[in-house]
Amino acid sequence: MFNARRNVFQLTSRVLTASREAAQTCAKSTFATHRGAALEVAPLNSTKLSSVKNGQGWTALTFAAAGLAAAASQMSPVGDCAGGEGKGSAAAGLKPGKASANPTVVFVLGGPGAGKGTQCSNIVRDYGFCHLSAGDLLRAHMKSGSKDGNMVAEMIKNGQIVPSEVTILLLQKAMKESGKDKFLIDGFPRNAENRDAFEKVMGFDCDFVLFFDCPEDVMETRLLGRNEGRTDDNIESIRKRFKVFIESSMPVVQYYESLGKVNRVIANKSPEAVYADTKKLFDPYLKESALKATTKLLASIDASDWDTYRGLLDSGLTAFEPEAKGHLVEGIPFHQYLFAQAQALPPTSSKIPPVMSTMSTPKVTLLGGGSSALVTYTRLIQRPGAMLINPPSESDETSKQSPPGWWHPAPQPQTSTSSGPTASFVGPPTTQSVQETRVWERCDDSSGVAWKLMHFHRS
Numbered sequence: 198m199f200n201a202r203r204n205v206f207q208l209t210s211r212v213l214t215a216s217r218e219a220a221q222t223c224a225k226s227t228f229a230t231h232r233g234a235a236l237e238v239a240p241l242n243s244t245k246l247s248s249v250k251n252g253q254g255w256t257a258l259t260f261a262a263a264g265l266a267a268a269a270s271q272m273s274p275v276g277d278c279a280g281g282e283g284k285g286s287a288a289a290g291l292k293p294g295k296a297s298a299n300p301t302v303v304f305v306l307g308g309p310g311a312g313k314g315t316q317c318s319n320i321v322r323d324y325g326f327c328h329l330s331a332g333d334l335l336r337a338h339m340k341s342g343s344k345d346g347n348m349v350a351e352m353i354k355n356g357q358i359v360p361s362e363v364t365i366l367l368l369q370k371a372m373k374e375s376g377k378d379k380f381l382i383d384g385f386p387r388n389a390e391n392r393d394a395f396e397k398v399m400g401f402d403c404d405f406v407l408f409f410d411c412p413e414d415v416m417e418t419r420l421l422g423r424n425e426g427r428t429d430d431n432i433e434s435i436r437k438r439f440k441v442f443i444e445s446s447m448p449v450v451q452y453y454e455s456l457g458k459v460n461r462v463i464a465n466k467s468p469e470a471v472y473a474d475t476k477k478l479f480d481p482y483l484k485e486s487a488l489k490a491t492t493k494l495l496a497s498i499d500a501s502d503w504d505t506y507r508g509l510l511d512s513g514l515t516a517f518e519p520e521a522k523g524h525l526v527e528g529i530p531f532h533q534y535l536f537a538q539a540q541a542l543p544p545t546s547s548k549i550p551p552v553m554s555t556m557s558t559p560k561v562t563l564l565g566g567g568s569s570a571l572v573t574y575t576r577l578i579q580r581p582g583a584m585l586i587n588p589p590s591e592s593d594e595t596s597k598q599s600p601p602g603w604w605h606p607a608p609q610p611q612t613s614t615s616s617g618p619t620a621s622f623v624g625p626p627t628t629q630s631v632q633e634t635r636v637w638e639r640c641d642d643s644s645g646v647a648w649k650l651m652h653f654h655r656s
């Protein structure tokens with residue numbers, strides 16, 4: 198008979214050693230400057246996930262082991278992209294099937310000197326967006342010695358809008374090179390031609406417009422005091438830019454207003470006060486990312502995928518769970534033991550996922566200004582019935598196991614045609630319901646927003 202018990206102990210001792218070697222603690226002090234690789238899964242019910250970013254009510258997320266996809270983390274060579282979150286799989290993220298071809302785009306508009314660039318830097322730092330300023334890209338282009346550089350320089354000095362084919366090519370290149378999937382496109386579209394061309398070339402429109410509303414006299418004072426050596430920060434150019442803004446750019450804002458896509462922020466306040474209003478618009482993206490981490494975590498449990506699960510844990514993880522009999526468990530080995538059990542089971546030849554979790558009514562609360570996230574939900578765990586261990590030859594040695602408590606290790610799907618024992622399932626499917634609370638901490642590095650699990654509590 199297959200000796201599952203012996204293998205459990207062998208595997209347990211192996212993975213315990215590995216865990217001691219690979220301490221993964223979230224260093225709080227690195228929060229602002231170090232951003233971590235994005236960890237993503239492919240939720241089967243992605244349309245419901247997409248509603249999270251709009252802050253709407255929604256019900257359940259379902260995911261299976263088969264849908265797991267790790268994101269590729271990429272460094273960005275262009276723009277202000279310190280916080281971008283790579284989208285490494287077509288199956289991952291908000292927009293199924295479109296992925297990086299249809300990223301999240303926020304157009305940041307407002308008069309010259311309204312404070313667009315200033316606020317974009319804050320959003321990059323806190324929310325992992327990539328900031329692309331159309332003006333900065335054009336200025337770099339004009340200095341690059343390209344053949345249309347002089348034309349661009351002349352137009353900028355006169356406050357005119359450069360033809361869309363130039364600007365969109367620059368934006369498209371910068372977006373591609375960034376490897377990111379969330380963009381703040383600052384100072385674009387400046388007119389109807391810009392807007393039309395963007396949609397035609399890119400094949401998608403913005404998610405929303407962030408409009409900084411500021412009186413002209415305030416903007417004029419700010420621009421005259423900016424002192425960054427710009428050729429257009431003189432009173433003559435500034436007046437021309439204001440005129441172009443009113444005549445060409447405001448109609449774009451009005452167009453998006455008619456679509457209900459404009460989020461207006463009063464910009465005639467201190468930078469801090471403006472940011473406090475701006476922040477609220479981006480919190481849903483952070484909530485979505487904490488939810489993705491939770492989704493990935495549960496999928497890794499369903500798949501008995503220790504490496505992925507471990508990658509999401511802080512080494513100092515604490516937990517209250519029924520298996521700990523009322524004790525607070527600290528550290529990793531207690532959890533590792535359960536994964537090792539699953540790895541010791543014979544593989545299943547069934548196409549049905551051995552375990553599938555569904556998150557019902559998840560709620561994400563950001564704490565500490567977004568440095569931590571509290572995720573609560575009811576988890577429905579489906580299993581295909583009692584597990585049978587079948588020896589290679591038909592005999593009366595077949596053993597039947599009932600799910601022990603909530604935890605029922607999931608055998609891995611069979612990958613080879615080896616003739617060893619296999620696991621199969623009999624009887625009616627079962628569903629368990631548990632309540633879970635998870636506390637995540639931001640643990641970013643150069644690639645983007647990332648989370649580590651600090652604590653969980655399962656009913």
Ligand SMILES: Nc1ncnc2c1ncn2[C@@H]1O[C@H](COP(=O)(O)OP(=O)(O)OP(=O)(O)O)[C@@H](O)[C@H]1O
Nearest residue numbers: 308309310311312313314315419423466467468471
């Ligand atoms: N809320 C604010 N209060 C006072 N000064 C501000 C505020 N926001 C930005 N500034 C200052 O005003 C100047 C213009 O800001 P910023 O460059 O962010 O504007 P902008 O909208 O990006 O301008 P442009 O469209 O010309 O690129 C800068 O010197 C900046 O430091």
Ligand SMILES: Nc1ccn([C@H]2C[C@H](O)[C@@H](COP(=O)(O)O)O2)c(=O)n1
Nearest residue numbers: 331332333356357358359384385387
């Ligand atoms: N979509 C755009 C954006 C900018 N420009 C040109 C004309 C602007 O006056 C100049 C500076 O832009 P800013 O940095 O103030 O956003 O760049 C353009 O032609 N088209």
